[in-house]
Amino acid sequence: LTANGAPTYSWAPGATLSGTFGANVTANPAATTIYSVSFTNTAGCIGTQTTQVIVNPTPTIVTVSNTGPACQGTPVSLAVNSSVAGVTSYAWTGPLGYNANTQNPTITSPAAGNSGAYSVTVTNTYTNGGVCQASGSTNMGIVPVAPLVVTPTFTLCQGTNLNLVAGATGATSYSWSGPPAFSSVSQNPTIPGVLPASSGNYNVTAYFTSSSTTLICTSNAVTNVSVVATSPVNVVLPNNLCQYATANISASAPGAVAYSWAGPSNFSSNLQATSISNVQPSNSGQYFVTATFAIGSVSCTTIGSNQLSVVPVNPIIVTPTVSICEPANANLSSSSIGAATYSWTGPNNFTALTPNPTLFFPTPAASGIYTVSTSYNNGSFTCYNSNTVQLTVNPRITFTLDAFKRLCYNDMLTVNGPAGATTYTWFGSSGFTSNTQNLVIPGIQPSQSGSYTLSVQLGPCITSQKILVEVLTPLAFTLTPPNQTICRGDSVKLFAGSTGGSGNYAYVWNPGVFLGSPTGSVQYGHPIGTTVYNLTGHDIACPNYTVSYTFTLQVNQPPMPDLILEKEQGCQPLCLFYNTKTQNESAVTTFDFGNSMIMQSDSFSYCIDQPGTYNLKITSQGQNGCIGHYTYGAPIVVWPKPQSDFGWNPDVVTTSNNQVVFDPTHKYGPITSMNWMFSGTGINGYDTSNVEHPQRVF
Structure with a gap:
């Protein structure tokens, strides 16, 4: 407030003024107030003036709020509660450049970026030109929620694995539920081996949280699952079938919309039931049937199989016509690959169970038709085939000749x-x-x-x-003994051999003395003198076949010792002169007395030192090479000497023990007498005794 024109001023009421004196004061009234100023001029005159200060009401904000926290995309309302006067206006600002000019605006689809502080300014405009404002703020929390993405539709085959997949950015957990009573908290759960009962809607919920609030938000999605129902394929076919028969085969699988066959020998068919005519062994094997099941464009298959065994019934190969001459054996032959048994029947009740039977020594009555039947087995299943043979048995003349x-x-x-x-x-x-x-x-x-x-x-x-x-052929000698020279006492082997004739020969040797036998092809001759032999050969089968042969055996004589000893007995050593008187005939003469006592000479003197009986043997080898062995006519006896010795007792003679007894010993006996002689005693300087144990005192 300002006053001028006077030197001093006084203001009132002073309660809402910054001061009460001065030309300029500041008023801060809470309501419209009339202020007065008194002033005194220089003349001392006092004057008073008044001025009215009109106070317009400032808006009073009671609350600033919002309907959060909220999930992203959920509408959120802002609200301010304040006093109003004059003309009231509102101005809101917030994240992401947000602004609004209504008292309670709404964010219809908030995003995560809309989280944060929101400010509001309330303005009262009066007709007196006054403008009063008040501000406030509120924090809004928006939990981020992302779209939940799933595979909207699944169509899969029974028995396969159902892999459910869900994805939502920022989701912290998931929850699944579905038929028949499925539940899971995995983001991408798998249901193994689904069955048709698993078909239906699978609901998944994604959960979102924010660290700024405890609010949990969700996002939901649905996956529709269709399970194509399948069933096993039952394949019906004959397990065993004979070759050339017709195989009727069929398959069944409830719910199947199509069938496909595959088998040996490139067999194929799209019929549920079909047949294979004139089956062959090559048709044996495993037959597979694929059954197809479908929902919409999705098809599923199951496979079944069964085994067909075609038993080969092969042709029987035979010799259709067999002609023989009696009594030759009739050999019937048959062969058929794979045949397990053979059975023949024919005339005269003929039967056989071998593929190639033989009729031994048949007669013409065995002629006729022979039938062979074969069997072919596969386990207990049997197939059969047959063929025939015409047999003709011709008669013949039988005779024998001497072999x-x-x-x-x-x-x-x-x-x-x-x-x-x-x-x-x-x-x-x-x-x-x-x-x-x-x-x-x-x-x-x-x-x-x-x-x-x-x-x-x-x-x-x-x-x-x-x-x-x-x-x-005529008889002839092939082997005859030659003329030979031998020593007397030798034995010579004589051979005779012949050729021609019957080979059954007889031989006669003459003279038969000094031979092992007068007959035979082999003889041992040992004549004591020169002999002329006549050999005659005979053919026993042909008595008029005879041959003869003559040969001579010259017999040389060995030297004959003429030993005459002076005596054959005597005391050792026995010394004698030995002379065989064969010096003109003998080349070597050997005397063997025994005990390795051998002398080689025809005339010598020799002493035998050792007592004993000696049988003298003389070997005389003549200058003609003949050796004679002789034994002297009487044994040579060498008598032993007594070989005496003696001892005495005591061994050591003393003056106190000087009577000595003498004891004789000898090596050979018997002893007939003893003679002792002691020197240094007796009249002549010795004495004698003939007792066995003499005594002397020394």
Whole structure:
């Protein structure tokens, strides 16, 4: 407030003034107030003036608020409660450049960035030109909420895994629920092996929080799941089937909309039920059927299978016509790949269980049709096949010939053939041929030896027999003893060998003395003198075959000792003169007395020192190389000497013990007498005694 024109001033009321004196004061009234100023001029005159200060009401803000905290996207209202006067206006400001000019504005879809402080200014405008304002603020919390993204629709096959996927930026947790009673708190849960009951809507909730508030916000989404129901495929087909039959096959799977077959030999079909005609072993194997199930464009499959076994029924290979001549064996043959058993039937109740039976020695009555049946097995399942054979058994002439015939040369060969044949043919190994029934060869020679075969024919059957003919050659020696020289006492081996004839030989040796035997091909001769031998060989089969041979065995004699000893007995040493008197004939003469006492000489003197009995043996080797062994006619006996000795007792003689007893000893006995002689005693300086144990005093 200002006054002028006077030197002094006084203001009132002073309660709301900054001062009461002065030309200028500041008024701060709370309500409209009339102020007065008194002034005094220089003349001392006092004057008074008044002025009215009109006070317009300032808005009073009671509350500033909002409806938060709120989830992102949820409308939030701001509100201010204040006194009003004059014309009231409002001005709001906030995050993200927010502004509003209504008292209680609304943010219809707040974002996370709308969180923060919101300020409001309340303005009262009066007609007197006054403008009064008041401000306030409020904090708003917006919890960020992001869209929840899911796969809206799933269509999958029964038994597969359902992988639920959800995503929302900033979500802190998730919650799923769905059929039949599914629940999960995983963001992306998996349901293994879903079944049709799992079809339906799966609801997922994402949860959002903010550190500035405890408010929990959510975002929801729905996934629709369709599970294509499937069922096992039942494949029906015959497990075992014979080759060439028809296989009726079918498949069933409840709910299937289509079927597809695949099997051996490139088999395929799109029919639920079909057939395979004229099946072959190559059709054996595993047949697979794929059943298709669908919802919309999504299809699912299941596969079933079954085994078909085609038992091979192979042709039976036979020799359709068999013709034989009795009594040859009839060999029926059959073969069929894979056959498990064979069974033959035929005339005369013939049966056989082998593929290749033999009719042994059949007669013409065995002719006829023979049927073979085969079986083919797969486990307990059996298939069959059959074929036939025509057997014809032709009669023939049966006969025998001697297997072997031996003749001496120049004999007549006669062999009789059988009667009744239509033709006869003889063949000989030497080129001989004949068409007669009987074979006759007079004066046969060794060159005509060999095999003769007779073939006789009756109808288509030919019967053959053969005989081996051996014509013996004349006898001749192949081995004879040579003239030999031996020593007397030696034994010599004598051999005889022959060729030709029957090979059954007999030998006679003459003279038979000094031989092991007068007959035989091997002999041991030991003649004591020179001998001339005659050897005769005989062929036993051909008595007119005889050969002879003469040889000589020259026998040399060894030197004959003529030993005459002076005596054959005596005391040791026994010394004698030995002379065999063979010096002109003997090359070496050896005397063997025994006990390794050997002397080699024909004339010598020799002493035998050791007592004993000696059997003297003399070996005399002559200058002709012959050795003779002789034993002297009587043993040589060498008598032993007594070889005496003696001892005495006591061993040591003293003056107090001087009677000595003498004890004799000897090596050989018996002792017939003893003679003692003691020197230094007796009349002549010695004395004698013939007692066994003499005594002397020294």
